[in-house]
Amino acid sequence: MRDQNCEKLDHVGCSVESCTYNSEGKHCTADHIHVLNDQAHKMDETFCGTFTKRGMC
Numbered sequence: 741m742r743d744q745n746c747e748k749l750d751h752v753g754c755s756v757e758s759c760t761y762n763s764e765g766k767h768c769t770a771d772h773i774h775v776l777n778d779q780a781h782k783m784d785e786t787f788c789g790t791f792t793k794r795g796m797c
Contacts, residue, residue: 760792 754761754768761770774789 754788756788756791758794759788760794760796761790762794 752768752773753766754763755765756762757765759768761768763769768790770790772790776787776789777785780786
């Protein structure tokens with residue numbers, strides 16, 4: 741998933757400004773996301789597996 745899609749996912753916010761897929765510090769522009777940690781019980785126990793550090797692709 742190295743190619744950034746300019747169409748943002750509907751209703752998927754993102755505050756991680758260091759991610760390639762973050763647009764304007766507000767929206768995820770990846771064509772899909774992968775949420776990790778199937779043992780999560782709280783929001784802060786989940787992780788974005790789609791994260792790609794800005795400048796790495």
